[in-house]
Amino acid sequence: xxxxxxxxxxxxxxxxxxxxxxxxxxxxxxxxxxxxxxxxxxxxxxxxxxxxxxxxxxxxxxxxxxxxxxxxxxxxxxxxxxxxxxxxxxxxxxxxxxxxxxxxxxxxxxxxx
Amino acid sequence: xxxxxxxxxxxxxxxxxxxxxxxxxxxxxxxxxxxxxxxxxxxxxxxxxxxxxxxxxxxxxxxxxxxxxxxxxxxxxxxxxxxxxxxxxxxxxxxxxxxxxxxxxxxxx
Numbered sequence: 001x002x003x004x005x006x007x008x009x010x011x012x013x014x015x016x017x018x019x020x021x022x023x024x025x026x027x028x029x030x031x032x033x034x035x036x037x038x039x040x041x042x043x044x045x046x047x048x049x050x051x052x053x054x055x056x057x058x059x060x061x062x063x064x065x066x067x068x069x070x071x072x073x074x075x076x077x078x079x080x081x082x083x084x085x086x087x088x089x090x091x092x093x094x095x096x097x098x099x100x101x102x103x104x105x106x107x108x109x110x111x112x113x
Numbered sequence: 114x115x116x117x118x119x120x121x122x123x124x125x126x127x128x129x130x131x132x133x134x135x136x137x138x139x140x141x142x143x144x145x146x147x148x149x150x151x152x153x154x155x156x157x158x159x160x161x162x163x164x165x166x167x168x169x170x171x172x173x174x175x176x177x178x179x180x181x182x183x184x185x186x187x188x189x190x191x192x193x194x195x196x197x198x199x200x201x202x203x204x205x206x207x208x209x210x211x212x213x214x215x216x217x218x219x220x221x222x
Contacts, residue, residue, distance in 0.1 A: 031208050041198065043157070043212040056209060090156060100145055100204055104156035 003027050006091050006105035013081060014113055020077045021108045023091030031055075031094040032074040033102070034066060038087045049074055078110075086112045116140060119201050119213035127221050130191050134216045136184040136201030145204040146177055148186045150197045151215065157200055160186075191220045 004025045013019055025032060033056075034046040048056035049068040063079045078085060088107045095101040119136045126132050138146075146163035161168065163175040163184055174187040184201055201213035 033208075033210070035212075040214070041151075042214050043200070045210065045212075048208050050208065055207070094208060094210075100210075101147075101159045101162075102149075102157075102202075102210060104158070106156050 004091055004093055004103050004105040006089075006108050008108060009106060010109050010111075012111045012113065015081055015083060017081050018077070018079045019081060019110070020075055021089055021091075021110075022073070022075045023105055024073050025091075025093040025103070026072065027093055027095070027103060028072075029093040029095065029103075030071055032068065032071075033092045033094070034074065034076050035090045035092060035104075036087045037090060037107070043090070047074075047076075081110075081112045083112050086110055115214070116205070116211040117201055117203050117213040119216050121214055121216060123217040123219060125219045125221055126191055128191055128193060130220075131187065131189045132191060132218065133188075134186045134199055134201075134218075136186075136213050138182050138184070138201075138203045138211075140203070140205050141179075141182060143182075143203045143205050146175075146184050147202040147204075148173075148175060148184075149200040149202050149212075151200055152197050157212075160199070188218075191218075193220050193222060196220045 031050045033048045047066045052068045065077045068074045091105040092102045148160040149157040150160045151157040163177045167176045172189045176185045198215040200215045
């Protein structure tokens with residue numbers, strides 16, 4: 001059983017299109033995240049939700065809109081895709097133990113042509 | 114300035130060598146510290162947490178210096194399977210985890 005699962009794993013699309021990436025965790029965690037990893041491999045936090053409530057919203061264009069229908073799901077919708085949006089998008093959820101470990105999905109590789 | 118800074122490397126070391134990675138963080142109010150490992154085209158995974166007194170897990174030793182805002186990871190007796198990118202991670206407040214750019218390690222036979 002995959003603890004944090006993302007779909008799709010690969011996404012190739014044209015500039016200007018709208019696309020969504022879905023994330024689900026079966027760990028019972030309250031907090032979920034979206035991170036973006038660019039070509040230089042830098043992992044940058046985008047959003048975080050705690051029990052369906054937005055708690056972190058870094059400087060991300062309005063074209064990116066997260067949605068959390070329940071605490072086990074955190075989806076990411078991107079409007080009007082641009083070349084610079086090409087990256088790997090990782091979903092993660094936070095453990096409840098004192099270690100505060102992050103559990104990542106396998107990533108969704110987005111390529112904008 | 115990035116919240117967490119690391120030397121990106123790459124570090125190329127022979128099997129059996131000892132290698133050390135360093136990391137600095139900008140926010141003195143940071144709460145918790147971690148080292149994650151990321152293999153090529155895979156997701157990051159927790160390697161170990163870093164405690165104030167320093168801690169060891171087999172061949173891996175992590176140290177924290179809060180006064181200098183500095184974290185280190187020491188790998189002894191390097192194995193080929195240690196080849197990966199090592200990410201320094203800092204929990205600032207509440208739920209904000211910030212990642213360093215990662216240090217690339219290749220262990221050579």
